[in-house]
Amino acid sequence: MLKAVILIGGPQKGTRFRPLSLQVPKPLFPVAGRPVIQHHIEACAAVAGLREVLILGAYPAQELQQFAAEMAARYGVAVRYLQEYAALGTAGGLYQFRDQIRAGGPDAFFVLNGDVCGDFRLDRLLAFHRERPADALLTVMATEATRQQSVNFGCIAEDRATHAVLHYAEKPETFVSTLINTGIYICSSDIFQQIGTVFKRKQEEIYSADFEEGPPSETISLEVDILAPLAGSGRVFVYQTSRWWSQIKTASAALYSNRHYLKLYRENGAPLAEDGKPCTIIGDVWIHPTATIHPTAVLGPNVSVGRNAEVGEGVRVRESIVLGGARIREHSLVLHSILGWDSVVGAWSRIEGTPCDPDPNKPFAKMDNVPLFNGDGKLNPSITILGCNVNVASEKIVLNCIILPHKDLVRSYKNEILL
Amino acid sequence: MNMKALILVGGFGTRLRPLTLSRPKPLVEFANKPLVLHMIEALVDAGVSHVVLAVSYRAEQMEQELRQEAEKLGVQITFSLETEPLGTAGPLALARDILASNDEPFFVLNSDIICNFPFRDMVSFHRNHGKEGTIVVTKVEEPSKYGVVCYDERGRIERFVEKPQEFVSNKINAGLYIFNTSILDRIQLRPTSIEKEIFPVMAEDGNLFSFELQGFWMDVGQPKDFLTGMCMYLTSLKTKDPSLLYKGDGVASGVMVDPTARIGKNCKIGPNVTIGPDVIIEDGVRIKRATVMRGAHIKSHSWIENSIVGWRCVVGRWVRMENVTVLGEDVIVQDEIYVNGGIVLPHKSIAASVSEPRIIM
Numbered sequence: 069m070l071k072a073v074i075l076i077g078g079p080q081k082g083t084r085f086r087p088l089s090l091q092v093p094k095p096l097f098p099v100a101g102r103p104v105i106q107h108h109i110e111a112c113a114a115v116a117g118l119r120e121v122l123i124l125g126a127y128p129a130q131e132l133q134q135f136a137a138e139m140a141a142r143y144g145v146a147v148r149y150l151q152e153y154a155a156l157g158t159a160g161g162l163y164q165f166r167d168q169i170r171a172g173g174p175d176a177f178f179v180l181n182g183d184v185c186g187d188f189r190l191d192r193l194l195a196f197h198r199e200r201p202a203d204a205l206l207t208v209m210a211t212e213a214t215r216q217q218s219v220n221f222g223c224i225a226e227d228r229a230t231h232a233v234l235h236y237a238e239k240p241e242t243f244v245s246t247l248i249n250t251g252i253y254i255c256s257s258d259i260f261q262q263i264g265t266v267f268k269r270k271q272e273e274i275y276s277a278d279f280e281e282g283p284p285s286e287t288i289s290l291e292v293d294i295l296a297p298l299a300g301s302g303r304v305f306v307y308q309t310s311r312w313w314s315q316i317k318t319a320s321a322a323l324y325s326n327r328h329y330l331k332l333y334r335e336n337g338a339p340l341a342e343d344g345k346p347c348t349i350i351g352d353v354w355i356h357p358t359a360t361i362h363p364t365a366v367l368g369p370n371v372s373v374g375r376n377a378e379v380g381e382g383v384r385v386r387e388s389i390v391l392g393g394a395r396i397r398e399h400s401l402v403l404h405s406i407l408g409w410d411s412v413v414g415a416w417s418r419i420e421g422t423p424c425d426p427d428p429n430k431p432f433a434k435m436d437n438v439p440l441f442n443g444d445g446k447l448n449p450s451i452t453i454l455g456c457n458v459n460v461a462s463e464k465i466v467l468n469c470i471i472l473p474h475k476d477l478v479r480s481y482k483n484e485i486l487l
Numbered sequence: 488m489n490m491k492a493l494i495l496v497g498g499f500g501t502r503l504r505p506l507t508l509s510r511p512k513p514l515v516e517f518a519n520k521p522l523v524l525h526m527i528e529a530l531v532d533a534g535v536s537h538v539v540l541a542v543s544y545r546a547e548q549m550e551q552e553l554r555q556e557a558e559k560l561g562v563q564i565t566f567s568l569e570t571e572p573l574g575t576a577g578p579l580a581l582a583r584d585i586l587a588s589n590d591e592p593f594f595v596l597n598s599d600i601i602c603n604f605p606f607r608d609m610v611s612f613h614r615n616h617g618k619e620g621t622i623v624v625t626k627v628e629e630p631s632k633y634g635v636v637c638y639d640e641r642g643r644i645e646r647f648v649e650k651p652q653e654f655v656s657n658k659i660n661a662g663l664y665i666f667n668t669s670i671l672d673r674i675q676l677r678p679t680s681i682e683k684e685i686f687p688v689m690a691e692d693g694n695l696f697s698f699e700l701q702g703f704w705m706d707v708g709q710p711k712d713f714l715t716g717m718c719m720y721l722t723s724l725k726t727k728d729p730s731l732l733y734k735g736d737g738v739a740s741g742v743m744v745d746p747t748a749r750i751g752k753n754c755k756i757g758p759n760v761t762i763g764p765d766v767i768i769e770d771g772v773r774i775k776r777a778t779v780m781r782g783a784h785i786k787s788h789s790w791i792e793n794s795i796v797g798w799r800c801v802v803g804r805w806v807r808m809e810n811v812t813v814l815g816e817d818v819i820v821q822d823e824i825y826v827n828g829g830i831v832l833p834h835k836s837i838a839a840s841v842s843e844p845r846i847i848m
Contacts, residue, residue, distance in 0.1 A: 381753070381771070382753075382770070382771040382787060382788045383788075384788065384804070384805045384823065386823070398753075398771065399771045399773070399787075399788040399790070399805075401788075401805040401807070401823055403823065415773075416773045416788075416790045418790070418807045418825060420825065420840075463773065463790060463792075465807060465809075465825065467825070467842060482842065
C-alpha cells in the first residue's frame with residue numbers, strides 16, 4: 069500500500085504569487101483549469117496501490133478541507149488536509165504527522181512539493197525505488213538544469229553506476245552539479261528514524277539555547293537536514309527524469325505552467341476546445357463548460373477560460389488565464405495576462421504583459437525567478453495581473469501592470485503596481 | 488480683380504515627415520484635400536487670378552498635379568524656385584516681376600496655415616487704412632511661446648515682442664499678409680527675414696496694420712498640430728458647411744468620409760476623423776481624432792486614436808495605435824501590435840510593438 073504527502077506551506081510562503089494568492093491559497097490557484105495541487109493529486113491517484121493523499125500545510129483548514137473532500141470524491145482515493153500548528157519545514161511536518169502517514173503500514177510514501185509543476189511519472193519513480201537495495205531510505209527525483217541556473221536549486225552529485233547520491237548542496241554559491249532536486253521524493257517508512265534523530269537534536273538545541281537571542285528555528289528541512297547529511301551513505305538515491313518540470317513561484321510561472329499542462333492534456337487525450345466550438349481556436353485552449361464565448365472571438369494558443377467567464381464579440385485572447393466570472397467585452401485584446409475572478413475588461417481595451425519564459429533555445433533552461441524591481445528601482449516587465457473584481461474601462465491599455473483586487477481603472481496604465 | 492498671391496512653400500517639409508517623404512507638403516491631404524488647395528480655392532474666391540508658389544526645390548509631381556487643379560479653378564499657378572535660401576522676404580524679390588505686374592496689392596501667405604481664410608475682408612480692411620501692409624493676427628492661449636504683436640485700436644502696429652516674459656499681448660502673427668507693391672522696394676534679392684528686418688521698419692513709420700482673425704487658426708506643419716488643426720477644421724464645418732460631414736451608422740459628428748471609402752459593421756468612428764478615398768475599414772473598428780489617407784486598410788477590432796495613417800497602409804486586426812503615431816506610405820502593421828507614438832517611415836512592416844514613442848526606420 070502506498071501513500072502520498074503534498075507539502076503546501078502556508079500563507080507566509082508564496083508571497084511572490086500575490087495578488088493572485090490574496091484571494092485563494094496558492095496551491096489552489098487554477099492552472100489549465102485545475103488547482104495546482106490537483107495536478108499532483110491526479111498523478112498520485114494514477115499510481116496502482118496508492119490509497120491516501122495527505123496534504124500538509126499551515127493554511128486555515130476550511131478551504132483546504134473542502135478541496136480535499138472534492139478530490140477524494142473525484143479520484144477515488146482518500147484525501148485529507150492536515151494543518152500544521154506552525155511552519156515546521158519540509159521534514160518537520162512529516163515528522164509531526166508521522167503517525168497519520170504510517171497508519172495502515174504503507175510500504176513507501178511519496179513526498180511532493182506543492183509549488184512545482186510537471187509531468188510527474190510517479191510510477192517510474194516507484195519502480196526505480198523498488199529496485200534499490202532494501203535499506204534505501206529515500207529516492208529523490210531530479211532533472212537537468214543549465215550550469216548557470218543550477219545554483220538556484222538543490223544540486224545532486226550522482227554515482228552513475230548505483231544512482232546513489234554522493235553529495236547534496238542546497239543553492240550552493242559555486243557550481244556543484246547540473247542535476248537538480250525537483251522537490252519530488254519517495255521515502256521508506258524507516259525515514260522517520262532519521263527525522264526523529266534530527267528532531268531530538270534540534271529540541272535539545274532549543275532548550276539549551278540562550279533565549280536572549282531569540283528562540284532558534286524549530287523547522288526541519290528535508291533537503292538540508294535529512295537529504296544532505298545522508299548523501300554518501302549509500303541509502304539515498306536519485307532518479308533522473310527528462311519530462312517537463314518547473315517551479316511555480318511567481319505569477320509568470322503560472323502562465324508558463326498553464327501552457328505546459330495544456331500540452332500534456334492534449335498528449336493524454338483530455339478534452340481541449342476544438343476549432344469552431346464555440347469560436348476560432350488556435351493551439352491548446354481549455355474552456356470551462358459554463359463559460360460564454362462569442363463565435364467571433366479568437367482564442368489561443370495556451371488559454372484557459374474559467375467557470376462562467378464571458379468572452380465578447382471579436383475578442384482576442386492569447387497566452388493567458390481568464391479566471392472564473394471574468395468578462396471581456398467586445399473587440400478587446402488580452403495577451404500574456406491573468407484576469408482575476410469577476411474582473412471586467414471594457415470594450416476595445418488592451419491588457420498585455422511580458423512573458424518571462426525560459427530561453428527556448430537553451431536545453432534544460434528553467435524559469436528565472438526575476439525580482440519585481442530591477443537594479444535601478446524600475447519595475448521589471450512581467451505578465452499583467454488583474455486582481456479579482458478589477459474593472460478596466462473601455463479603450464484603455466494596461467501594460468506590464470499588477471493591479472490589486474477591487475480597483476477601477478478609468479485611464480491607461482503601464483509598468484505600474486496599483487495598490 | 489486680377490490680384491496675385493505668393494505662397495511660401497519652402498523646402499522639404501521635414502517637420503511633417505514621414506508623410507512628406509512620399510508627397511510634397513502642399514499636396515499632403517488635409518481633410519481629404521491637398522493642403523495648399525484649401526488656400527488656393529479661398530484665394531480664387533477672393534479675386535486672385537495668379538498664384539505663385541515659392542519653393543526651394545523642384546517637385547515635378549507637385550507642378551503637374553497643381554497644373555490640373557489650376558485649370559479646374561481657372562487660375563494661373565506658377566513656381567518661383569530659389570536656388571539659394573532667401574528667408575521669408577527674399578522670395579518676394581525673386582517673384583517681383585509677377586507681383587508687380589500690376590498695381591493691385593498682393594497676398595503673401597505661409598503655406599502651413601489652416602483657418603477660415605478671410606481674404607476678401609483682408610482686402611477691404613487693407614484698402615480702408617490705405618497703408619503699405621496688413622498682417623493677420625490671431626489670439627493664442629500661450630503667447631509667450633511665440634512672438635506677439637502690439638497694435639492700437641485702429642489696428643496700427645506699434646511693435647513686435649519676441650517671447651515676452653510678461654503679458655503684453657495675446658495676438659500673434661498668423662502668417663497671412665497683404666502688401667502694396669511698394670514693399671518690393673524694401674526687399675533685396677538676398678536672404679532676408681520679413682519678420683525681423685522688414686516689418687519693424689514698416690511698423691515704425693506706421694505702415695503696418697493688423698487684421699484680427701476670427702475663428703480657428705493652426706500651423707499644421709507637424710503631425711501633432713496637423714491633428715489639432717483637423718479637429719478645429721471639422722468643428723468649423725459643423726456650422727459652416729455640414730453637408731461635407733458624414734452621417735451614418737456608427738459614425739459620430741465631425742467626421743469626413745470620402746464616398747469611395749467603405750466602413751464595416753459595429754464600428755465607432757469619430758469624432759474628429761477624416762477618411763480618405765478607397766479606404767477600407769473592417770468590422771468592429773474604433774477610430775478617434777485621426778486621419779486615414781487614401782487607400783489605407785484598417786482590419787477588424789482595431790483601435791486608433793490621435794494618429795495619422797498614411798496612404799495605402801495596412802493596419803492588422805486588434806491593433807492599438809495612439810499618441811501621435813504617424814504611419815508613412817505603405818506601412819504594414821501586423822495583427823495585435825501596439826504602437827505608441829511611433830513615427831514609421833514608408834514601406835516598413837511593423838511586427839513588434841512600440842510601447843514608447845520612437846522613430847522606426
